[in-house]
Amino acid sequence: MDRFVSVDEFQEEAFKLLPKNALDYYKSGAGRQETLRNNRSAFSKFKIRPKCLRDVSKTDLSATVLGEKVSIPVGISPSAMQRMAHPDGECASARAAQGMGTIFILSTIATSSIEEVAEAAPEAIKWFQLYIYKDRHVTRSLVKRAEDAGFKALVLTVDTPMFGLRLADIKNKFQLPSHLKLANFQGKYALTANKVGKNTGSAMNDLGALFDASLTWDDIRWLKSITKLPIVLKGILTADDAISAADAGASAVMVSNHGARQVDGWPASIEALPEITKAVGHRLEVYVDGGFSDGTDIFKALGLGARMVFLGRPVLWGLACGGEEGVKKILTILKIEFEYALAISGCSQISDIKPSMVVHESYYARL
Numbered sequence: 001m002d003r004f005v006s007v008d009e010f011q012e013e014a015f016k017l018l019p020k021n022a023l024d025y026y027k028s029g030a031g032r033q034e035t036l037r038n039n040r041s042a043f044s045k046f047k048i049r050p051k052c053l054r055d056v057s058k059t060d061l062s063a064t065v066l067g068e069k070v071s072i073p074v075g076i077s078p079s080a081m082q083r084m085a086h087p088d089g090e091c092a093s094a095r096a097a098q099g100m101g102t103i104f105i106l107s108t109i110a111t112s113s114i115e116e117v118a119e120a121a122p123e124a125i126k127w128f129q130l131y132i133y134k135d136r137h138v139t140r141s142l143v144k145r146a147e148d149a150g151f152k153a154l155v156l157t158v159d160t161p162m163f164g165l166r167l168a169d170i171k172n173k174f175q176l177p178s179h180l181k182l183a184n185f186q187g188k189y190a191l192t193a194n195k196v197g198k199n200t201g202s203a204m205n206d207l208g209a210l211f212d213a214s215l216t217w218d219d220i221r222w223l224k225s226i227t228k229l230p231i232v233l234k235g236i237l238t239a240d241d242a243i244s245a246a247d248a249g250a251s252a253v254m255v256s257n258h259g260a261r262q263v264d265g266w267p268a269s270i271e272a273l274p275e276i277t278k279a280v281g282h283r284l285e286v287y288v289d290g291g292f293s294d295g296t297d298i299f300k301a302l303g304l305g306a307r308m309v310f311l312g313r314p315v316l317w318g319l320a321c322g323g324e325e326g327v328k329k330i331l332t333i334l335k336i337e338f339e340y341a342l343a344i345s346g347c348s349q350i351s352d353i354k355p356s357m358v359v360h361e362s363y364y365a366r367l
């Protein structure tokens with residue numbers, strides 16, 4: 001791991017290390033995976049227009065997100081079942097975020113519980129990712145536990161009325177390995193058979209069957225009524241939905257296609273970002289995830305108006321290669337790459353990245 005200098009090298013090594021069941025679950029997108037490929041390739045459609053002869057002898061990569069200072073504008077997205085990648089799973093990722101001074105978002109479908117992660121990384125800025133369940137007591141209980149454990153925001157995933165069709169998982173009959181558990185639903189929080197409804201034999205499908213697919217914007221108001229925590233809506237891909245999010249009182253939106261795992265044919269996150277920042281950037285904070293693997297990707301997203309970017313799979317590759325240290329190294333690589341992109345393009349801090357510095361490639365075709 002010490003010799004790796006890019007996220008891609010971590011990915012290559014993780015592909016060798018992980019068992020097929022876990023690797024396929026982590027790496028797959030929905031359907032024919034066009035959106036998955038596009039999440040990465042779409043970055044090259046955007047170009048950085050640099051400025052020269054600015055004093056960049058000192059750089060500051062810090063940002064303020066929901067009132068908290070982060071040392072880099074890169075955080076960790078919620079991805080499920082991280083103990084398949086490393087025995088310390090989510091606890092290791094949260095500690096890496098703590099060490100790097102950034103945000104860790106814990107998935108509901110984690111293999112470490114809210115309380116375990118809070119204990120492992122007490123100083124990390126932790127947010128909790130939530131689904132809304134048909135049984136609202138399940139949702140209320142998770143919200144209360146996250147509040148009690150010191151989590152600072154709720155990230156409601158709005159692109160998952162049900163899980164998307166990931167063909168490799170269907171073929172593999174994907175199961176969480178039997179030595180692991182969905183840690184937020186154990187002991188007194190166990191989901192009883194009648195709450196699970198249909199028992200498919202797969203912990204994840206059983207859980208998916210609990211999601212309330214009848215959710216509407218009114219339910220965002222309901223969620224707001226049961227918590228004082230700021231609410232981030234994750235999975236917004238259009239200006240219209242972003243405006244609805246602002247109207248419903250969300251504090252932020254995360255532009256995301258769920259790592260291309262829901263519906264093939266959705267746009268790359270970076271393609272969807274500009275219309276959203278244009279529509280609501282003045283009303284709420286806008287974050288983005290999907291396909292980030294290089295510091296220049298981060299520069300482009302910030303230039304297109306995002307306040308923060310988040311990583312899904314790169315964190316899993318870091319975990320697989322080296323646990324907490326592996327995740328720290330992933331964040332460090334991106335930090336260094338971003339710092340170079342920033343300074344060499346003529347900016348010493350994030351606020352120096354002006355919208356005119358990141359353009360769609362059609363800008364050059366017109367000249």
Ligand SMILES: Cc1cc2nc3c(=O)[nH]c(=O)nc-3n(C[C@H](O)[C@H](O)[C@H](O)COP(=O)(O)O)c2cc1C
Nearest residue numbers: 026077078079080107157258259290291311312313
């Ligand atoms: C293995 C895996 C599990 C995920 N689990 C969740 C989840 O439980 N909740 C959620 O909101 N998003 C989940 N996501 C989506 C991520 O939060 C994030 O949006 C996406 O991975 C970002 O794209 P990237 O992997 O290209 O960085 C998952 C993604 C992956 C790859």
